[in-house]
Amino acid sequence: MNEVESVDEPALEIRRLRIEAAGRGTATTIVSSLDLSLAAGETVGIVGESGSGKSMTARAVVGLLPPSVFVSRGEIRYGGRSLLELTERQWRRIRGSELGFVMQDPFTMLNPVRKCGRVIEESLPDAGRGTSRRQRRAESIERLAEVGITDEAVADRYPFQLSGGMRQRVAIAAAIASEPQVLIADEPSTALDVTTQRDILLLLKKLQAARGMGLVLITHDLRVAFAMCDRVYVLYAGHLVEAAAAAELESTPMHPYTHGLLISEPPVDRRVAELTGIPGAVPVPDDVAGRCAFEPRCAWSTPTCRNGTPPLTEVAPRHLSACTRVREIHGEMAHPRSRMRLAEPLPPARPPSGGPLVRGRDVRKVFDGRRDQAPALAGVSFEIGYGESVGLVGESGSGKTTLARSLVGLERITSGELVVDGVAVSAGSRLDARDRRRLSHTVQMVFQDPYSSLNPMRTIGSALKEVVRLHDPSATDPSARVAELLESVGLPAELAQRKPVILSGGQRQRVAIARALAVRPKLLVFDEPLSALDMSAQAQVLNLLTRLHRDRGIGYLFITHDLAMVRQIVDRVYVLYRGDIVESGPVDEVLARPADQYTKKLIESIPRPTGTWLT
Amino acid sequence: MSVRSTAFLLFKRLVAACLLLAVISLAVFSLVYLSPGSAEQILAGGKGSIPPEQLQRLRAEHHLDEPLLTQYWIWVKDAVTLDFGQSIQTALPVTDELGARLRVSLFLGGYAFVLTTVAGVLLGLFAALRRNSILDRAIVASTLVGLSAPAFATALLLLYAFAILVPVFPAFGQGTDFLDTLWHLTLPALALATSSTAFLVKHTRTAMLGVLDQDHVVFARARGLSITTVLFRYVGRNALIPITTISALTFIQFVVGAVLVEVAFSLQGIGSLLVQAVAAKDVPMVQGVVMLVAVIVIAANLVADLFSMAVDPRVRLGGRAA
Incomplete structure (x- = not known):
């Protein structure tokens, strides 16, 4: 992984690629200039946050940009040919058999009305022409076995009958059925559970080695890129800002953005007092045209950074950076990485006064019409004390969201006992208006997707004011309270007049948190509050949560599949697997000395740049 | 299953x-x-x-x-046993009258249905594939005209144009053998089909665009499948699903609700029979017609449901993630 291959004749080469989207009258830039080369059998990573242009780059390489998005300049060469000049007929000889392409979402990538076996058959060289139906079927079963699906019945299943990981395997099998020389994988594991993510990445690595295939891996996760790739390209707002061998990029980043990404990643092995996020949000490429794209967020920016787009220069052997000040700030960048403070030891859990805030006893939930299936919750017992921060960890289908929804009264449990601040949310008893009110004053929920949890038609202020009025009709000055709420989550009070559309994902999530805080709850339930956010925004929101918890003594129930994240925020953790709590205890203890097999597997699955993660 | x-x-x-x-x-x-x-x-x-x-x-x-x-x-x-008694107006068995009328109505409805489906799906498909082209704009513009044209107005216009100005089709009558009937019923079927075709074009275009933009179409092309293959195997079948759900309604509307067109072309169909029977307070006849219409509605919906089960495995297998 450390060696950089000699690049004589790259298999795939991108030069000065510029991608634009045609709009009304004007064109918007998606990628302003990108250079990339891939040697035969090599793995390169393209790393970037949302809006960096990485997915469009991938689609440009296979000639499948969406309508109205086009390559306006540059060159893409494969095997000595310029791909951009190909006709549709010529493209067909390249796609699938020379360049394979796997997309992010296994739930939408496969035709819902086509059996998996047929998807693979139609992807075989020449679509399996000249072979019998039985031969093709045998071939497709063989291809499924290659991606680790040994159950022949899968060939006769429709995609919606399979899990996300299985679908992604089928998609990979189809993508490489014609034995392409290069596979372009756009976030192939992002939509999957941690444990599945690791399996899929391992599979890609294995297939690549077996076939000597080149791999372009597009990801937002630096850890994944470091573990998988020989070389990594860092993309920011449509600009290539840094490119180097993976190990070198990790040890000595030569661009403030890469550096910022590295330090905003929460460490897996310890809890830090504060994560160092990158302030602000990713701009659109046209707003930072003609200057360094990262300058507005850069701690080392000077006026010279605004004079023209900095060129990509070789700052060390085979290490490219687009920072003009890299020689001056190089030493400083190395510094704060080692400076990340360890958090002071956790204060001992407060003795619960008058019992816990939330107590669940043998909570079961079976969804109607699914009585034949395993219950969503198979009798779990748990407690959350006043002001305590508790994590609930598990993969999709483990029942963690069901549990959270039951807590806030959105779901009624089938049996068992669930008491929240003296209100019984148990089965059979319908909550009356008073109890419902009391419950919503005690517990509030923050949802995963800040883009769909805010009404786009209303101003942020009116969304917050509504909650303030609802829960405190006697409030004399709701506007002042709204301003106070916005400030408490680190947003300017002026935002109250604006609509959510102007906000970035991180800002939206702050508004959602402010809305939950409006009722002064005793417990906040977070359902994957960070997974829809960019890396730099994740650190910011995580810091905010830590501060609120410390200053206000609000308890948290933090639902996530990300163990590194959970370590930074909770005191105790419950591990949920298929509707059952398999392990619980102080977070440090559980992470350091997991007792349960499943917990062990989860911990092994945390992406790690090096070591034994992908072996 | x-x-x-x-x-x-x-x-x-x-x-x-x-x-x-x-x-x-x-x-x-x-x-x-x-x-x-x-x-x-x-x-x-x-x-x-x-x-x-x-x-x-x-x-x-x-x-x-x-x-x-x-x-x-x-x-x-x-x-x-299909005995609804005698018509008060004619003193003939209701069933005889129903049988005669049903033949015309089913032919007309079926004819209009075929026209609507073929023209609607094809035009919608072309419009979606050549999105924002002149062809697309022309098709979309004419659907607006078609949608806002009432069937009786279209009927009169067609009558005037193709039966009087350029007399290629008969102005009335319902024909004897199959080809003759086809010839006689072309103008009525066109009049009937116009606005539904326009509706189906819009519907198909939207459904197609929805499918064309989807990941699985991009993924299919990324595996080297030709556009034609993708169109027939992927886009066509997936876009058919929302279309089937509205086809039953369209067919019923053609068979039962063609009164104005029947009147315009002096056709003896179910629709005009119902209107006549109600006007004449011919209760046995009304009973017969209403029962017949009920059977047609239920049967058409059943067929449409079976068809959508055949096309969409998610309906057939109770689509939910395993």
């Missing part, structure tokens, strides 16, 4: 259809009693007093002396 469970589902649907028909038949039977005037008056089709011997005959013929439920039972037994 096995053959057995499909058969079971079909059986369930058939039972449900029968129950629905039973409820409708009760309402239809009650028409005699719900209409103003006594049952005898209604069945005699006239106003004022009825001579005693005719009254006696009517009471015996329609079993009016029996208890209500028995009357209903007798009526249902007759209805099942």
Whole structure:
């Protein structure tokens, strides 16, 4: 992984690629200039946050940009040919058999009305022409076995009958059925559970080695890129800002953005007092045209950074950076990485006064019409004390969201006992208006997707004011309270007049948190509050949560599949697997000395740049 | 899904259809009693007093002396054997009239349905594939005209253009053999199909665009499948799903709701029969027509559901993630 291959004749080469989207009258830039080369059998990573242009780059390489998005300049060469000049007929000889392409979402990538076996058959060289139906079927079963699906019945299943990981395997099998020389994988594991993510990445690595295939891996996760790739390209707002061998990029980043990404990643092995996020949000490429794209967020920016787009220069052997000040700030960048403070030891859990805030006893939930299936919750017992921060960890289908929804009264449990601040949310008893009110004053929920949890038609202020009025009709000055709420989550009070559309994902999530805080709850339930956010925004929101918890003594129930994240925020953790709590205890203890097999597997699955993660 | 469970589902649907028909038949039977005037008056089709011997005959013929439920039972037994009694207007069996009318209406409805489906799907497909081109814009613009053109206006326009100015099609009549009927019913079918075609074009175009933008189409092309293959295998079938769901309604509307077109072309169809029968207070005829319409509606919906089960495995297999 450390060696950089000699690049004589790259298999795939991108030069000065510029991608634009045609709009009304004007064109918007998606990628302003990108250079990339891939040697035969090599793995390169393209790393970037949302809006960096990485997915469009991938689609440009296979000639499948969406309508109205086009390559306006540059060159893409494969095997000595310029791909951009190909006709549709010529493209067909390249796609699938020379360049394979796997997309992010296994739930939408496969035709819902086509059996998996047929998807693979139609992807075989020449679509399996000249072979019998039985031969093709045998071939497709063989291809499924290659991606680790040994159950022949899968060939006769429709995609919606399979899990996300299985679908992604089928998609990979189809993508490489014609034995392409290069596979372009756009976030192939992002939509999957941690444990599945690791399996899929391992599979890609294995297939690549077996076939000597080149791999372009597009990801937002630096850890994944470091573990998988020989070389990594860092993309920011449509600009290539840094490119180097993976190990070198990790040890000595030569661009403030890469550096910022590295330090905003929460460490897996310890809890830090504060994560160092990158302030602000990713701009659109046209707003930072003609200057360094990262300058507005850069701690080392000077006026010279605004004079023209900095060129990509070789700052060390085979290490490219687009920072003009890299020689001056190089030493400083190395510094704060080692400076990340360890958090002071956790204060001992407060003795619960008058019992816990939330107590669940043998909570079961079976969804109607699914009585034949395993219950969503198979009798779990748990407690959350006043002001305590508790994590609930598990993969999709483990029942963690069901549990959270039951807590806030959105779901009624089938049996068992669930008491929240003296209100019984148990089965059979319908909550009356008073109890419902009391419950919503005690517990509030923050949802995963800040883009769909805010009404786009209303101003942020009116969304917050509504909650303030609802829960405190006697409030004399709701506007002042709204301003106070916005400030408490680190947003300017002026935002109250604006609509959510102007906000970035991180800002939206702050508004959602402010809305939950409006009722002064005793417990906040977070359902994957960070997974829809960019890396730099994740650190910011995580810091905010830590501060609120410390200053206000609000308890948290933090639902996530990300163990590194959970370590930074909770005191105790419950591990949920298929509707059952398999392990619980102080977070440090559980992470350091997991007792349960499943917990062990989860911990092994945390992406790690090096070591034994992908072996 | 096995053959057995499909058969079971079909059986369930058939039972449900029968129950629905039973409820409708009760309402239809009650028409005699719900209409103003006594049952005898209604069945005699006239106003004022009825001579005693005719009254006696009517009471015996329609079993009016029996208890209500028995009357209903007798009526249902007759209805099942397709006997709805005699028309008050013509004194001929209702069933004979229905049979003659149904032939015309089904032909006209089927013809218009084929026209709508073929033209609607093809034009919608072209518009979606050549999105924002001149062709697309022209198609979208003409759907607006088509949608806002009432069927009787289209009928008159077609009559004037193709039966009077350029007399290539007959102005009235319904033909004898198949080809003759086809020739006679072309203009009515066109008039009937215009606005539905426009609707289907819009619907298909939207459905196609939805599918074309989807990941699985991009992924199929990324595996080297040709656009034609992708179109037929992926886009076509997926876009068919939302189209099937509206096709039953369209067909029913063509068969049953073609009154104005029937009148314009002097066709003897179901729609005009219902209007005539209601106007003449011909209760047995109304009962017959309403029952027939109910059967058509239920059957068309059942066929559409079966078809969408065949096309969409998610419907067939109770689509949910495993």
